[in-house]
Amino acid sequence: MTMTEESRSESRPFEADVAKLLQLMVHSVYSDKSVFLRELIANAADACERLRYEAIASPSLLADDLKPRITLGVDAENKRLTIEDNGIGMSREEMVEALGTIARSGTKAFLDRVAADAAGLGEESALIGRFGVGFYSAFMVAERVDVLSHRAGTDASWLWSSDGQGTFSVTAVPAETMRRGTRVILHLLDDAKSYTERSTIERLVKAHSGHVPVPIFLVEKPGAEAVEISDGAALWAKPKAEITQGDYTDFYRSIAGQFDEPVLTVHFRAEGRQDYTTLFFVPGSRPFDLFDPDRKGRIKLYVKRVFITDAADILPRYLRFVRGLVDSADLPLNVSREKIQESPLLAAIRKGATNRVISELERLSEKEPVAYTRIWETFGPVLKEGIYEDFERRDALLALARFKTTASAEAWRSLKDYVAALKTKQTAIYYLAGDDIERLKSSPQLEGFRARGIEVLLLPDPVDSFWVMSGGSFEGKPFKSVTQGAADLALIPPLDAQAAEQSEAAPAVKIFVAFLKSMLGGAVADVRVSDRLTDSAVCLVAADGGPDRALEKILASAGRLPSAAKPILEVNPRHELIVALATLGDGERAFREDAAHLLFDEARLLDGEQPADTRAFSDRLARVLKRGLRPGA
Numbered sequence: 263m264t265m266t267e268e269s270r271s272e273s274r275p276f277e278a279d280v281a282k283l284l285q286l287m288v289h290s291v292y293s294d295k296s297v298f299l300r301e302l303i304a305n306a307a308d309a310c311e312r313l314r315y316e317a318i319a320s321p322s323l324l325a326d327d328l329k330p331r332i333t334l335g336v337d338a339e340n341k342r343l344t345i346e347d348n349g350i351g352m353s354r355e356e357m358v359e360a361l362g363t364i365a366r367s368g369t370k371a372f373l374d375r376v377a378a379d380a381a382g383l384g385e386e387s388a389l390i391g392r393f394g395v396g397f398y399s400a401f402m403v404a405e406r407v408d409v410l411s412h413r414a415g416t417d418a419s420w421l422w423s424s425d426g427q428g429t430f431s432v433t434a435v436p437a438e439t440m441r442r443g444t445r446v447i448l449h450l451l452d453d454a455k456s457y458t459e460r461s462t463i464e465r466l467v468k469a470h471s472g473h474v475p476v477p478i479f480l481v482e483k484p485g486a487e488a489v490e491i492s493d494g495a496a497l498w499a500k501p502k503a504e505i506t507q508g509d510y511t512d513f514y515r516s517i518a519g520q521f522d523e524p525v526l527t528v529h530f531r532a533e534g535r536q537d538y539t540t541l542f543f544v545p546g547s548r549p550f551d552l553f554d555p556d557r558k559g560r561i562k563l564y565v566k567r568v569f570i571t572d573a574a575d576i577l578p579r580y581l582r583f584v585r586g587l588v589d590s591a592d593l594p595l596n597v598s599r600e601k602i603q604e605s606p607l608l609a610a611i612r613k614g615a616t617n618r619v620i621s622e623l624e625r626l627s628e629k630e631p632v633a634y635t636r637i638w639e640t641f642g643p644v645l646k647e648g649i650y651e652d653f654e655r656r657d658a659l660l661a662l663a664r665f666k667t668t669a670s671a672e673a674w675r676s677l678k679d680y681v682a683a684l685k686t687k688q689t690a691i692y693y694l695a696g697d698d699i700e701r702l703k704s705s706p707q708l709e710g711f712r713a714r715g716i717e718v719l720l721l722p723d724p725v726d727s728f729w730v731m732s733g734g735s736f737e738g739k740p741f742k743s744v745t746q747g748a749a750d751l752a753l754i755p756p757l758d759a760q761a762a763e764q765s766e767a768a769p770a771v772k773i774f775v776a777f778l779k780s781m782l783g784g785a786v787a788d789v790r791v792s793d794r795l796t797d798s799a800v801c802l803v804a805a806d807g808g809p810d811r812a813l814e815k816i817l818a819s820a821g822r823l824p825s826a827a828k829p830i831l832e833v834n835p836r837h838e839l840i841v842a843l844a845t846l847g848d849g850e851r852a853f854r855e856d857a858a859h860l861l862f863d864e865a866r867l868l869d870g871e872q873p874a875d876t877r878a879f880s881d882r883l884a885r886v887l888k889r890g891l892r893p894g895a
Contacts, residue, residue: 298403299457300470301396302345302446304568306332307474309349309444313414316350323350323414327442332474333488334467335481338458343404346445347476352411354420357432361397361409361422400446401426403454408447412440464491468516470569473497473589496567498541498589502529514543517562518585522546525637528586528622536610542577542586542619548640552583562587565594576608576615580648583641588615620658627662627676635674638664642723649729660736666699668708669717677736685716687753690742691735693719695727695812696870706801706868707744710794713756718744727813747806749794767791767835774844774854775833781858782831785874792832799837800865802829811869831865853889856882 310330317323327348335344352360400407409422419440424430448457456462460482467478468491477494481487497505497513514524524543531539542561549560559582563574567589576588592607627634638645648659664674669683680691692711696702699722711718721730730741767775772791779789787805795801804810808827809817833840843857860882863873873879 295399295402295454296466297470298399299345299463299466300569301399303332303467303471303474303478305396306345306347306349306444307471307476307568309347309351310476311349313348313350316414320415325442330476330494331479332476333479333481334463334491335484336458336460336463337484338455341450341452341455341458343448343450343457343463344445345448346443348441348443349414351413351416351440351443352420353413353416353418354432354434356413357409357411357420357422361430397446398426400448403450403457404448405451406449408449409444410435410440410447411444412437412442414442467491469572473564473567473569475499475567496589498529498539498587499567505529510543513541514545514585517587518543518545518549518560520545520547520549520585525633526622526626528619530618532614536607536614537591538611538614539589540586540615540618542584542615544584544637544641546636546640549583549585552641552644560585564589566591576612577619578616578648578652580644580646580651581616581619583644584619616655620655620662623662624658635664638662638674643725646723646725646729650725650732656734657736665719665721667717667719668703668712669715675717680717680719681737681739683717684739685714685754688716689739689750691719691739692716692742692744693721693726693730694744695721695730695810697724697812698722698870701870705744706798707794707803709796709798710749710751710792711744713758713796714751714754715757716751716754721812724816727810727816731809731813743804743810743812744794745802745812746804746810749792751793768841768844770844771833771835771840774840775835777854778831778833778858778861781855782862785828785862786831787828789831789833791835795832795834795837797834797837798868799834799839800861800868801832802865802869803832805830815870831862833861853886856885860886 310332313323314330331348333344333346335346336342337344404426406423406425410419411422412419417437419435419437421433421435421439422430423433450457460480463480467480471478472492473496474492475494475496477490478492479488480491482489497509510527510529511523514527515521523546525546526544528540528542528544531537559573559575559577559579561574561576561584562572563570563576564587574588577584588611590607590611593605623634623637626637642664645659646663649656649663652659660677664676665680666672667675667680669675677691694702694705694708696705699720702720702722708718721727730743735741775789775791779786782789792801794803802811804814805827808814811829814827835841843854846854859878863879866873
């Protein structure tokens with residue numbers, strides 16, 4: 263370590279392997295070189311905050327320079343970038359202490375700690391964000407770094423200088439060189455010249471440091487006038503009464519990168535065991551990456567208004583469409599800049615923030631149903647993932663869910679609406695899952711339910727087949743697929759009195775049903791008379807146990823179902839085609855055999871499937887058509 267005396271400058275080698283450190287920082291600690299600016303601005307803001315704190319006891323430290331500020335200066339001609347603050351500054355000893363962190367740690371101990379931090383190991387590796395490691399991120403873009411500093415309340419200025427390759431020096435400079443504070447001068451590498459462009463600096467400040475509690479100014483070139491690029495006032499820290507909807511919209515667009523207007527704004531501050539502020543937005547349109555396989559959130563995390571990450575794991579995956587930020591007053595700045603560590607504080611923030619978003623959605627659904635319907639139409643399929651994934655909030659999410667049903671026409675219905683309209687003796691919430699809402703509406707499995715005025719949920723999203731299987735119940739009513747097991751409709755009479763008086767299947771039909779079963783053999787699990795069909799001749803249903811028809815198809819297509827269960831073929835005993843086939847004599851056996859297979863293929867087509875053997879289907883269909891063309895047939 264360099265030990266600089268008052269009268270002279272002495273340069274000595276670092277004890278730490280700086281080259282190894284910089285490689286580790288590039289590949290493990292920091293994933294983006296641009297973070298150096300955030301780190302240096304964060305250090306400058308910390309210095310201003312520390313001065314403000316110390317000035318409470320010693321007002322003279324402020325002298326005549328009362329307002330904190332950070333000034334960024336660019337010099338494109340000389341490839342220099344300067345970050346200057348009028349904060350607390352550093353004495354010689356503090357400069358050696360603060361900028362000598364690497365040397366003091368010792369090569370092996372230091373690198374072990376940084377490696378552990380990068381891997382998320384241990385709670386004591388609090389290095390990221392400290393004036394030391396954060397400061398040394400500057401060497402990712404600079405070939406040499408000079409630091410001028412003047413400690414408030416002293417009459418001396420000091421220059422720290424290093425190329426990051428093995429040595430550094432601390433030298434006394436004339437006191438008037440710096441009034442108070444710290445100036446970091448970066449002599450940029452050739453591939454870092456973009457950091458002398460005003461547009462680049464403004465973009466990075468806006469994205470990563472626009473909300474530190476200190477105004478930030480930019481001097482575009484030597485001798486130019488300083489221009490304010492950040493006022494040091496975080497929107498989320500202002501009282502809600504002082505923020506207009508236009509302010510919220512502008513901020514939403516800047517943080518979300520979208521140009522629509524938010525449907526819902528959730529701005530609140532939690533105080534008590536945890537102190538944090540959240541500002542969330544529900545977009546008015548679907549983000550392009552909503553169904554990204556990674557399904558990562560887009561919540562920014564700040565600690566005391568210092569940006570930490572733009573992909574914090576704050577909200578669950580089913581709320582990944584929410585944009586916004588959380589600013590914590592309790593998390594340490596070094597919890598992680600690039601890799602958020604698990605901690606009880608962060609877990610408490612996750613729980614509180616998620617509960618607040620859910621409660622705000624509940625409030626909106628009750629007070630502003632039109633606005634909530636807009637959210638559901640845009641993000642309903644994603645919210646339904648939470649019913650499957652979030653057991654703790656399942657009941658709340660079920661209450662938020664909206665559905666198209668056989669009784670709703672084009673309107674949305676809640677489960678509360680559904681339960682309020684239950685028929686007498688109806689014991690379940692019936693649903694039909696599939697992949698197309700129009701095909702669902704025409705499904706033959708719905709006929710018996712429509713005939714009795716029983717409402718059925720129509721579920722066209724892939725996630726529907728999963729959450730209904732694990733959704734338990736709503737207000738004591740279990741979910742039951744209309745394509746699975748017996749329909750259990752006998753207790754509920756049809757709306758048509760004439761239909762209610764229809765007798766059971768004729769003996770000939772029962773014999774024909776047995777014939778169908780013998781002909782279809784291993785293709786079906788059973789063939790039985792149906793009480794769910796009123797207009798169609800046949801349909802397919804699943805057995806009582808296992809997945810329903812829709813889930814079975816999803817699992818089979820994903821290779822998660824080694825062998826699909828055989829379906830059950832249900833036959834409408836009163837359909838004119840079934841009655842006609844049942845009365846044919848033994849002389850028509852070949853025709854009845856073709857008809858048996860064609861009825862099964864018809865049921866498969868109605869269920870959105872293809873015939874198992876398309877060639878055999880074509881041949882049978884041709885024979886049946888030829889028979890129909892014979893005179894007297």
